[in-house]
Amino acid sequence: MRIERLRVQGYRSLADVTWEPGALNLLIGPNGSGKSNLLRSLQLLSDAANGHLAEGIRRAGGMVPLLWDGQTSTLAWEIDLASPSGSGHRLTYKLVLERLGASGAYQIELEQLDIASADGELAKTTMKRRGESSRMIGEPALVIQGREIEPAHIRQAETLLAQAPLTNQPASLLTARQYLTDWCIYHDVRVDMESEMRRAQVSRLEKRVEPDGRNLIPVLHTLYTTDRNFKIEIDEAMRAAFGPDFDELLFPPAEDGRVQLRVRWRSLRREQSAADLSDGMLRFLFLITVLASPEPPGLIAIDEPELGLHPSMLPIVAEFAADAADRSQVILTTHSPQFLDRFSNRAECTTVVLWEAGQTVLKRLSAERLRAWLKHYRLGQLWLSGELEDAA
Structure with a gap:
């Protein structure tokens, strides 16, 4: 499955945006335009499917700071999911949260899951919830341990999608939940000296x-020592970034059943521990591990x-991202013209994020105009010149 259309x-700052992402997506725009807000809205939707909606809203400080400019009392998502090939049924999941009075609390006002045919014609609604009323339509009842769920047995602050048991449920519900809970959204990743990495x-x-x-x-240890192709990819990326002096990664045991990360260099007698790696090297390892995963989300x-x-590492990360988009849907935000340059041959994957009239606006680039410009300029140069905003 992948996102075919998203409305938030x-x-x-996402007062009302609709986006149709592709397999690979680059979000560019000035600071404060709303790029990170788009990722955080996706994270909250994934939290809702995981049964962590209340926790996600609590971490944000309640509903008040989440609502656009104090002018609305609702948060809403509508997401269309389809197979990458475009064949088979499409799923549409809707979720609406309503702020309760002047407080920071909320209720789930609407939750609905629809199935449509490949041409978009509605086939059936398999789940619908409005306020405290919930039902499964045309499918087995929503049950827990063999009993139909009554409103009193539903955690009102969490979605039905998260609370449905794994058995005796519509395949569409289980598919939607598995896909949404599978997302991995990375921001604020620490690589400083206090990092757990x-x-x-x-x-x-x-x-x-x-x-x-x-x-x-643990992830590097698992994949690097058990998957030969993954090890080759990581080793080649490290040599491309740091030169032929890189030899390999090692994972010697530590106390209490723990394992360490060390880097072996051909010119040094002693391996370099993770604690001694530069922030940039550790972040580079993190990025290529995520993007080279043989079983990506x-x-x-x-x-x-x-x-x-x-800057010399950016082409390597860009290549890994493009390869990952063949196995997963990839979204990257960036402020780097050098990084953007590496995607000049895939410029149509770029979405410009702008701040207009107090809210975020998403604009896909015009492929026709881009082709003409890219005969003379790189994508990063166009962004610095301001021409990309005109092309959107």
């Missing part, structure tokens, strides 16, 4: 880096991947 209303970790089988990056070492979103990286 009332979330921070630098510390020995309990040795365990893990194949996916968490949104805060804290389990990078359905959606990978990374906020400003260029942060802390030497």
Whole structure:
């Protein structure tokens, strides 16, 4: 599955935006235009599917700071999901949250899951909830341990999508939940000296880096030592970034069943520990591990991947991102013209994020005008010149 169309209303600067992302997506625009807000709105939707909606809103400080300019009392998402090939049924999931009075609390005003045919014709609604009323339509009843859920048994602050058991449910519901909960959205990833990435970790089988990056070492240990192709990709990327002196990654045991990360250099007698790596090197390892994953999530979103990286590393990250888009839907925000230049041959994947009349506006680039400009300029040059805003 992948996002075919997304509409967000009332979330921070996203008063009312509709976006049709592709497999690979670059979000560009000035500071404060709303790029990070778009990623955070996706994170909150994933939290809702995970059963962590209340926690996500609490972390944000309640409903008040989430609502656009105090002019609305509702947050709403409508997302169309389809297979990358465009065949088969399409799913549309709608979720509307209503602020309760003047407080920071909320209620779920509407939740609905529809199935449509490949041509967009509505086939049926499999789940609908309005306020405290909920039902499954034309499918087995929503049950927990063999009993139909009554309103009193539903956690009103969480979605039905999250609370449905794994058995005796419509395939559409389980597909939507699995896809939305599978997303990995990376922002505010720490690589400083206090980062968990630098510390020995309990040795365990893990194949996916968490949104805060804290389990990078277990994931690297798992994939690097068990997947030959992954090891080759990481080794080649490290040599491309740091030269032929790089030899390999090592994972010696530490106390209490923990494992360390070390880097072996051909010119040094002693391996370099994760605690001694530069911030840029650690961030580079994090990025290529996420993007080279042999079992990626359905959606990978990374906020400003260029942060802390030497310009020579940006083409490598861009190549990994383009390859990852063949296996997953990839969203990257960036402020770097050098990074953007690496996608000049895929300029149609760029979305310009602008701030107009107090709200975020998303504009896809005009492919026809871009083709003419890219005969003479690189994509990053066009952005610096301001021409990309005119092309959108």
